[in-house]
Amino acid sequence: NSILVLNGPNLNLLGKREPHIYGHETLADVEQSVIAHAAGRATVVCQQSNHEGTLVDLIQDARGQFDGIIINAGAYTHTSVAILDALNAFEGKVVELHISNVHRREAFRHHSYLSVRADAVVAGMGTFGYLASLDYLLKVLGD
Numbered sequence: 001n002s003i004l005v006l007n008g009p010n011l012n013l014l015g016k017r018e019p020h021i022y023g024h025e026t027l028a029d030v031e032q033s034v035i036a037h038a039a040g041r042a043t044v045v046c047q048q049s050n051h052e053g054t055l056v057d058l059i060q061d062a063r064g065q066f067d068g069i070i071i072n073a074g075a076y077t078h079t080s081v082a083i084l085d086a087l088n089a090f091e092g093k094v095v096e097l098h099i100s101n102v103h104r105r106e107a108f109r110h111h112s113y114l115s116v117r118a119d120a121v122v123a124g125m126g127t128f129g130y131l132a133s134l135d136y137l138l139k140v141l142g143d
């Protein structure tokens with residue numbers, strides 16, 4: 001199996017940005033631990049962009065190339081029909097991921113444009129959510 005881990009805006013600042021909410025691990029730390037967790041079970045490719053259109057391009061490029069996507073779209077979760085449409089054009093499994101428990105935060109974080117397309121939604125597990133999401137995808141995709 002091949003899995004794309006896609007992180008959106010401001011997640012490049014992971015570990016430095018609001019560590020009381022998002023923790024002290026950097027994005028590089030998280031990407032390395034997902035790749036290590038997948039070792040011998042799946043091929044993992046990690047990408048990050050601050051740009052909505054680039055995220056759309058990356059999701060389009062994933063068509064036919066990946067069996068699943070783990071996406072933390074950051075703030076675009078709450079604004080982007082374009083990312084929803086791109087995910088709707090992807091045939092594989094989709095996990096929507098949030099490091100924080102968005103439901104315990106500001107009301108504008110409670111709605112996601114992506115959840116109607118997501119096979120699973122993970123929120124509030126911290127960066128462990130990436131590993132949990134990978135295990136879920138490998139379970140539903142079959143090894």
Ligand code: DQA
Pocket residue numbers: 009010011072073074075076077097098099100101102109
């Ligand atoms: C986030 C939650 C979003 O509301 C926020 O805009 C982010 C990160 C999370 O991982 O908890 O950038 O997706």
